[in-house]
Amino acid sequence: MWAIANLLLGSVGRVDQYGRPVALYSRTVHNQCPRRENDKARIYGQDLLCLKELGCQGPRTVAPCPTSLWNNRQNWCVDANSQCIGCTNPNFPGTSLRRNSDAD
Amino acid sequence: MPTNPTTITLDPVTRLEGHLKIEVTVDLVRGRQEVVNAKATGTLFRGFEAILANRDPLDAPDITQRICGVCPVSHGLAAVSTLENAARFTVPENARIMRNLVLGSNYIQSHILHFYHLAVPDFVNGPNMPPWQPSWQTDKHFTAAESTILVNHYVKALEMRRKAHEMGALFGGRLPHPPAFVPGGFTTTPRAARISKFKSYLSELITFINNTYLPDVSALAGRYPGYSQIGRGSGNLLAYGVFDLDSSGANKLLRRGRIINGAGQWQTVTLNAITEQVTYSWYNNANNNLPPASGATTPQYPKLNAYSWLKAPRYQGEPYEVGPLARMFVNGDYVHGISVLDRHAARAEEALKIATAMEGWVSQLNPSGPVYQRFTTPASASGVGLTEAPRGAPGHWVRIANGRVANYQVVTPTCWNASPRDGAGKLGPIEKALIGAPVENLQEPIEVLRVIHSFDPCLSCAVHVMRPAEGVKIFALGHYHTEDEEHAHGRAHQPSD
Numbered sequence: 192m193w194a195i196a197n198l199l200l201g202s203v204g205r206v207d208q209y210g211r212p213v214a215l216y217s218r219t220v221h222n223q224c225p226r227r228e229n230d231k232a233r234i235y236g237q238d239l240l241c242l243k244e245l246g247c248q249g250p251r252t253v254a255p256c257p258t259s260l261w262n263n264r265q266n267w268c269v270d271a272n273s274q275c276i277g278c279t280n281p282n283f284p285g286t287s288l289r290r291n292s293d294a295d
Numbered sequence: 296m297p298t299n300p301t302t303i304t305l306d307p308v309t310r311l312e313g314h315l316k317i318e319v320t321v322d323l324v325r326g327r328q329e330v331v332n333a334k335a336t337g338t339l340f341r342g343f344e345a346i347l348a349n350r351d352p353l354d355a356p357d358i359t360q361r362i363c364g365v366c367p368v369s370h371g372l373a374a375v376s377t378l379e380n381a382a383r384f385t386v387p388e389n390a391r392i393m394r395n396l397v398l399g400s401n402y403i404q405s406h407i408l409h410f411y412h413l414a415v416p417d418f419v420n421g422p423n424m425p426p427w428q429p430s431w432q433t434d435k436h437f438t439a440a441e442s443t444i445l446v447n448h449y450v451k452a453l454e455m456r457r458k459a460h461e462m463g464a465l466f467g468g469r470l471p472h473p474p475a476f477v478p479g480g481f482t483t484t485p486r487a488a489r490i491s492k493f494k495s496y497l498s499e500l501i502t503f504i505n506n507t508y509l510p511d512v513s514a515l516a517g518r519y520p521g522y523s524q525i526g527r528g529s530g531n532l533l534a535y536g537v538f539d540l541d542s543s544g545a546n547k548l549l550r551r552g553r554i555i556n557g558a559g560q561w562q563t564v565t566l567n568a569i570t571e572q573v574t575y576s577w578y579n580n581a582n583n584n585l586p587p588a589s590g591a592t593t594p595q596y597p598k599l600n601a602y603s604w605l606k607a608p609r610y611q612g613e614p615y616e617v618g619p620l621a622r623m624f625v626n627g628d629y630v631h632g633i634s635v636l637d638r639h640a641a642r643a644e645e646a647l648k649i650a651t652a653m654e655g656w657v658s659q660l661n662p663s664g665p666v667y668q669r670f671t672t673p674a675s676a677s678g679v680g681l682t683e684a685p686r687g688a689p690g691h692w693v694r695i696a697n698g699r700v701a702n703y704q705v706v707t708p709t710c711w712n713a714s715p716r717d718g719a720g721k722l723g724p725i726e727k728a729l730i731g732a733p734v735e736n737l738q739e740p741i742e743v744l745r746v747i748h749s750f751d752p753c754l755s756c757a758v759h760v761m762r763p764a765e766g767v768k769i770f771a772l773g774h775y776h777t778e779d780e781e782h783a784h785g786r787a788h789q790p791s792d
């Protein structure tokens with residue numbers, strides 16, 4: 192919505208090498224994540240835990256999800272206890288999405 | 296009136312998801328101008344099976360959801376069911392219920408989307424502004440006052456769709472492509488605040504379905520009664536069933552089954568009766584008529600006589616229609632005819648049935664109960680996952696070897712409905728439904744669009760270009776170009792919907 196509104200107003204400002212507006216795509220999901228210093232989840236279905244051990248792609252994914260949230264701010268992946276799968280990455284789905292693996 | 300058969304090509308057919316081309320031949324039959332032949336062409340090679348080969352099976356739910364932005368939830372559910380079937384795994388009750396709730400939310404948004412934003416513009420002459428104009432003027436029966444009401448409901452329906460998405464995201468994490476569907480259960484916990492918010496959204500949506508959607512479908516039937524006799528299709532109906540009511544999946548809100556030729560007894564569904572034919576598809580004939588469990592995706596283009604990237608799924612060699620009408624008919628909830636109007640009516644009634652059931656389900660959630668149990672991918676196993684998307688029955692098949700995907704096959708609902716001919720020359724359901732459809736105005740074959748749209752094919756927008764093959768006329772939404780102009784302009788002049 193931000194991008195469409197700004198396009199209508201004339202410009203989304205500077206874009207990165209993939210054509211993404213820098214205003215939205217400059218910080219990693221991990222650096223904006225409210226759970227980044229919490230205890231680590233080892234299994235799905237538990238609230239408030241950091242999902243790093245389940246293969247969270249947040250540290251290597253640049254996206255505004257933790258602050259913009261989804262669907263009129265109802266939720267986002269990590270608040271649903273699901274790790275970031277890096278869906279904004281240029282090589283998505285290039286690596287294993289749901290757990291640490293040799294590919295990482 | 297044509298003196299010779301005239302072939303009209305709608306490419307792409309718009310206001311649907313994805314890429315579909317329809318070619319119809321129109322001729323005089325007993326003094327009436329109607330469709331005498333039809334070919335449906337899926338124009339996009341997808342290759343999700345190739346993407347999944349050799350991957351971690353746990354990636355399948357996230358990747359197959361990307362097949363479609365309108366019905367991703369169904370592919371997510373099919374994929375987790377496939378892996379759980381391979382591992383003989385049963386999920387906790389909370390997971391079963393939240394999966395149903397997110398899927399139900401997706402049905403509600405999709406059915407509202409289909410009727411108001413994809414189908415209604417075929418029948419209503421809207422205001423003099425995009426996306427309503429320019430448009431075809433042929434065979435528009437609503438009065439000006441009725442049209443204004445429907446246009447207002449079109450706008451209201453956008454808000455309702457947004458709210459259905461927000462409702463689903465409460466448990467799904469986000470929509471489309473909810474991340475909460477994982478083999479082993481669900482990731483989100485049913486916190487009380489989410490349950491309460493979910494109920495509030497659902498109540499508003501049920502009011503809209505009852506007070507707006509259902510009455511508008513009745514109004515359509517009132518102004519276009521002839522469409523209860525147009526677009527019958529194959530007459531065979533197939534449903535895999537959906538919305539498990541217990542952990543075994545034995546009881547479902549909408550049961551599994553078949554109806555043969557529009558009448559008679561409920562019939563069982565036997566999986567090994569399903570095969571995919573490729574005689575008229577751009578795939579190697581060496582892999583013709585295989586069951587999906589051992590299916591192969593081996594593109595061959597060009598190929599003599601082939602005209603589609605869709606395979607032709609058949610049940611015991613017969614074409615079957617899938618979708619809300621099939622589900623409601625098989626379940627005994629809607630036993631009337633098979634036609635354009637019946638598809639719209641069954642879809643609207645299904646929206647109410649599911650939304651009403653969801654009120655009960657959300658109350659069954661246990662905020663302190665588990666949502667997930669640890670899932671381990673079997674090193675070597677096969678699995679199948681059958682469910683229902685808003686527009687029909689999708690199936691996923693997997694074979695796992697050495698802990699990786701050895702083979703993954705997806706048979707989508709629109710593969711059934713928009714399938715090309717099979718080896719025996721039997722037309723796919725949409726092709727068959729078009730035969731006999733009247734075409735009042737060769738320049739504006741609106742009847743053809745209405746038949747296609749009634750199936751809600753997942754292949755979104757308005758008619759961009761149609762090409763009468765014998766002539767040099769190319770049309771773009773009310774405009775008229777010569778072939779040269781068309782090539783010179785490319786697609787730049789087309790409406791940017």
